[in-house]
Amino acid sequence: MTQSRLEYLGPSAGQAPRAKPTIWARLPIAFIIVVVVPTLLAAIYYLLIVTPRYVSEARFVVRTAQSGGPGAIGAALQGVGLAPAQVETFAVHEYATSSDSIRNLKQNYDLAKIYAPRGLDILSGYPRFGEAANADALQKAMRRYVTVGYDSTTGISTIRVQAFRSADARDLATALLESGEALVNRLNERATNDAVEAARQAQVRATERLAEAQNSMTAFRSEERFIDPATTLNPTSQVVGSLMASVAQLRAERDQIAREAPQSPQLGALDGRIAGLEKQIAGAQERMTGGAESLAPQVGAYERLVFNRELASRELASASAALLAAEQSAGQKKLYLERIVEPSLPEASSKPRRWFSILSVLVSTLFAYGLGWLIWSGVREHRQD
Structure with a gap:
């Protein structure tokens, strides 16, 4: 009976053993491309390159x-949840990042210099990589640096301005508040002028x-x-009476x-006098109420003219x-922009949130990789079936 033998088969003489693969070698190439590389680039950018920004609030x-009840427009706005003061508040919000506001800022501040890119950071400044250097691009850029929020519970608005220097952030925030106050004053002036002009017209x-x-x-x-047909008619009425x-x-x-004395000769004389008086009465009544020379049409026309004059007189008194x-309320402001908190001078940068941004990139790429892996696994199983 042949005896079995176990032989050890190792590396041949002179051949070195294989090295153990590293953790990077064990990772799928797709994971490295989708997750590792973007996260590493984000970490390099946010930790080494990005320019810190100061936020003035x-x-x-x-x-x-x-005082008093709102007008028709105010009532309609309140019906959809907007009070009159909220409308002007939102107008100030829109004006803060409008082309008119930026034009006013450029008269006193060199925005292109304030937000010029620093060092290797080509994504934080203006113009950033791939962005044109014109008025429209500057307006879009300012929307990245200026944000305005509104608390519907308290009615307080918050404006935040970002800049690469704390003093620039504070100065720009102050200038935007002054522009908002000027806008409110213009709204006051226009409303007052319109009211006075409408009353004058x-x-x-x-x-x-x-x-x-x-x-x-x-x-x-x-x-x-x-002069007055009614006055002329009164004596005739008295004569008739x-x-x-x-x-x-x-x-x-x-x-x-x-x-x-039924046979008295006075009866004929009295009848004649009565007939004469009745004839006079009939003539006077015809002159007052009927006939071609009647005063009734003139009296009616005159009363209409008097009514029109009195109505116009009352309307003039009301308009005056x-x-x-x-004119008395022209000097009184209807709207006020009151500062609750003055623009702050930040001592430390608060933008960007570096670790939060890196973590956001990591989570997003992991989600994208997991979704892609699920899709690829489904396609591969479908092909095998």
Whole structure:
């Protein structure tokens, strides 16, 4: 029976043993490309290259001094959750990064020099890598350096300005607040001027209507040759009343004579007098209420003219009172921008958040790698099936 033998097969003579693979060699090449390289570049940039930025912070509130209920526009804005003061607050927010605000800043500050890239950092400054050097690009860049927030609970706005020097950040924040105050003053001035001008135009229109009504009355008096038809009609009415009283008295006298002496010759005379008075009464009544020479149409036309004049006079009085009130309130501000916290002078840089940024890159690349690995595994299993 043959005896089995175990032989040790090792490296041949003169051949060195294989080296143990390193941790980098055991990592998939995709993991190195997707995760390791971006994280390493982010660490190099944020720890060695990036320029620190200082943040100056200020807080303000825009309030209104208007008393009473809101107007139609204010009521509509409140219906969707916006109070009138909030509208002006958001206007200041939009103005802070607008082209007009940047144009004002450029009159006193060299923004291109303040935000010029430092050293090897070509991503933090203006213009950064791949960015043009023009007004539109500067406006977009300022939106990276200037942020404005709003607390709906307290109504307080917070403005934050970033710069590579703490003094520049504070100065720019102060200048933006001053620009916001100038905007609020312009809104005040425009609202006041519009109110005064509207009241003045209303007074002019009321004056013209009153003059027109007065001219119509003058033309009517010249044409009809009456100062006041109603005044002319009053004596005629009094005469008619007196004649009717006389007729009543004569009728009573005739009735008495007819009862006592039916054959009295006085009855014919009384009948004649009564008939004459009744004829006079009929003529006077026709002159007042009917006929071609009646005063009734003139009285109606005159009363309409008087009504129009009184209406125009009252409208002029109301317009004059409104103009006086508008002129009195012209010197009173309706909106105020009040600084709660003045722009700070930061002693240490707070941007960028280096380790947070590096960790964000790491987590993002890990997520991307894991998602890609899952997709690739599914595709590979599908091919095997």
